[in-house]
Amino acid sequence: MGEPLIRRRELYVGDLPTIVFGHRSLIWWGTLGMMAIEGTMFAIVIASYFYLRTRISNWPPGLMPPALKYGVLNSIWFLLSVVPNQWTKTIAEKGDLQKVRIGLVVMTMFGVGNLVLRGFEFTALNCQWDANAYASIVWLLLGLHTVHLLTDWFDTAVLAVLFFTGPLDGKRYMDASENSDYWYFVVLTWLPIFFVIYIAPRLL
């Protein structure tokens, strides 16, 4: 067509890495967004709990507070899980296939333990959700955290299976690292929720 040749400068980026971890990866930012959303939800439910507290003189109203046993056990189990969780995260960022497989299986099993104990926690709340507003908000708080526990456990299990069956590429190690981050979120949000469900009705 006879168009002139164009003299353009170029910014060459072809030798940049494709597998990155931490805040450099897009999936990290997506996970952070999820944490902001879900964290806000928890904060609002907890605020609602204390708001309802101001409206009722007797707390819990006409009921025993939740039994401590399973809540404390599960909290300990959560805190213990931090160790294999951190190990799995570090190992994923090194790309060690065998060790990541072990780590993900261990985390899946820890999650099963949490879920079983969580089931018992529900039975030990000393109330049904339809008893009164206090019961409703306690069930909501525990239920919301359980939804996170369940979905994160499912995530971990699927990822564990994938690491055995393949197909695998470097991106899956990024996913494994982010999965550990999300487990941290599940554990860390549990701590204030544990306090609100189990300790607050005994202190207030």
Add this chain to the structure above:
Amino acid sequence: MSTVENISATTPHLDRHERLSLTWGDPPGILGWFMTVNHKRVGKRFMITAFIFFLLGGLLAVLMRLQLSRPENHFLGPDKYNQIFTMHGSTMMFLFAVPMMFEALSVYFVPLMVGARNIAFPRLNAFSYYVYVFGGIMLWVAFVYNAGPDVGWFAYPPLSGPAFTPGKRADFWAQMITFTELSGLAVAVEVVVTVMKTRAPGMSLNRLPIFCWAEVITSLMVIFAMPAVMLSSTMLIMDRLIATHFFNPSEGGDALLYQHMFWFFGHPEVYIIFIPGTGIVSTIIAAFSRRKVFGYTALVLSTVATGFIGFGVWVHHMFATGLPQLSENFFTAASLMIVVPTGVQFFCWIATLWSGRLHFELPMQWIGGFFFVFLIGGLTGLMLAAVPLDWQVHDTYFVVAHFHYVLLGGAVFPLFGAFYYWFPKITGRMLGEALGKLHFWLFFIGFNLTFFPMHILGLRGMPRRIYTYPVEMHWGSVNALESIGAILMGLGVLAFIWNVFQSNRFGRIAGADPWGAGTLEWATTSPPPNYNFLDLPTVGGREPLWENAPDQPIVTGVREDMREVLVTRPMDAEPEHLTLYPSPTIWPFLTSLAVTGLFIGSIFTPWAVVWGAIPVAITLTGWFWPTKKETEEKKEIEVWENR
């Protein structure tokens, strides 16, 4: 990074264009329609769907105005009227305003304005559209079957609770919220990540277009505000379906808890609708004043301040509930202070106009309309902020006037301006002048005729949400006038629709940059190819097309036979790494079906949450599970950092 001087001939463009089109294209036919992850296709869907809901909501408004045009009219009975005003508010707020101002505009334009080939998390983007449209359809099908919600767009309990609204009406409303808020939250995360991590090199944060700033700040507001309404509507539906007592005063619950939660969302919601409007105003004023907008830093900080303070004023919707005086004074002060950043924006815009050379085209006419209408709305807002005065005008037609002035003034007028401004980019053709002027004047005059007298009616004692009123109140003639105004507005919108259809086929060809504007969306063809930019740009200033050097570097080294994307650093947009975006896939659509089944099923039985979770888990797994082919592609180009 090495900057290599190179001479590239133009003739290889043809091959590159074909190759990029192939890489970034969709499979053909209906299947391709459901599989697309292209942000422009998804963005257009949001625009068209949201506009259809705008028309439906407007139709409901016309029905309301017909009923109210005479005292003691029998055109609509109370049940129908109450459903209609609830559907009008819910449709306009949840199915039009946010999906259009936030989702549609940011999904289509933000990736283009930051110089990217697609939005971040493309599959999530496709999913968010399907979930939105299914939620809207669910609500309207319920309405058509006389099961539409009838408790107002905010659905206060106990009226909306199980004792006073039996049946499924309020449940459809509550679940519609779940659909639309899920969609909004997903898009919010995509927008933040697109802007923070996929900007063109050289686009440091102080060179980010103001429209993108507006949409990022809106996204952050969505992330922190929408959870509140998701919770309040879920708690309402639980009260109604499984006998929880969150809002039941006789079992320790509290009707005011709902109001606090709802308005903690509800006030940021209106700024979520308005802040993109301010982004549009800044964009259009700069383009047509032929200078960079005055006070960029002040405008950005004002938007941040508005977003922030917007979370601290929600109680001003509850001034009539009998609050402690200290609380009233605090929220009056905060509600007045939020005027300051908006005022700063106004002054910067006026300064831009005074120091520019104003070329007055159709988009600017709508900005003029914004200045008139939104300003009046903001001024009546001062009155509502003053508690004792609010005690008189709250829940009357004065408030109806106020919020229509700020919502139409702050969002719809800028939105029509944005349509006239960006239609050439989306379709490649200009919208017609004569029809455009007719549209503006019909809509502007009709709007003021409809809503200005409502201020007066409210001051003269007419409460809102009443399906009729007595003859003796002498409100009839003003109401009749308002109804005429509504017809004029409708005619204006019809002129717009006709203009769109005509211009889409016969409008003047626009070219890449008909307005001579400076931002990156104008640096490619109209409409853009599916890969957005032939050469990935770098930028040397805030208005790249005005300020880039003649030999401004282009980005090279990004693969064109795969969906490879450059990721840059959040603050200075220096190149950081490369990643692959997903190809078209059916899984987002399938997942949205599963999610829809779960949401709608749970209106009828709580067990739907359990059983419905299974297809959701399956589709999400399918979404995530990699294929052999794409895994091999990725391994081929894999480079680990620090190795």
Add this chain to the structure above:
Amino acid sequence: MNLFRHNSRVFGIAAILWLASCGGQQPQQTMFRPVGPMSARIEGLWWFIFAIAVAVFVIVWIFLAGAAARRRVHEQLPPELNPDPAREQRYLRRVMVATGITLVVLFAILGHTVVTSKYMNSLQSKNPVTIQVYGHQWWWEVQYPNDDASLWVTTANEIHVPVGVPIVLQTGSRDVIHSFWAPNIQGKRDLIPGHSSAIWFQVDKEGTYRGQCAEFCGHQHAHMAFYIIAESPEKFQAWLDQQRKPAPDPANATLAHGKDVFEKGTCMMCHTIRGTNAGSHVGPDLTHIGSRTSIAAATLPNNPGALAGWISDPQAIKPGVRMPPNPLTGPDLQALVAYLQSLK
């Protein structure tokens, strides 16, 4: 500019409408005819902010119209890439001045508001008239409490107050959220189940003032109004004394027959007439219904025709209301209406 002309045109239309609608024999339900100190202070606050709003609007539009007029060109010029720093500085100073003025104006509004707010909460008295109002779907339960139970008055939809005396209204709701609003007298207060709040006011001018529910409360929210009747302290006391008495006995055979129809029919299931067997609190108290100026929550005037129509088929007048139709024979209906009208 075109917009200027349209601006004034809209204001003109609005002004004419407003003037045209003043006057005429409509019920008093507006904040612009304050009859007490509370609503008067609120009206003052309104005019203060209104004046500021008009001034701001005019000033901003002077600048906008000025920019459009002075800086407009008719072709698309190339963009200005290097704005003159001195000019940008000048504009920066002007923006800062404008922002400063905005702050001052906002503080003025805040100050006036806080002062007015304090006034709203300042009307205290050792001897107020205490009235309790409870919202129902779709009528107003009104009580005049008294330490002596025999002096306690229960009525509905019509509130009498003495002029010149502080009144405290204690609010509540028996079902959903309503809002009590009589704009000539005071701002509104929401009636929220599970919450109670007190709102003070005083009426200084005798007259009848209409109020209306101002929080959407279901089907017949549009027809839930009430009257406040302000009268001299003597007349008020006379009214209160009369309300304290039980219903008068029927004075003749027709009235006795009417009372019979009332007691033998479904009326007793919802209504109270003190001094008879009817003691249900589901619906409004009818002990002195004959003395009220309106019925059905200020929807209809209180005359025999309206009352007969209401009793026969309330659903035709307020569809969805909780009162069922009562198909009575002509004589029965007439007797019942006559009896009720006799309960003054």
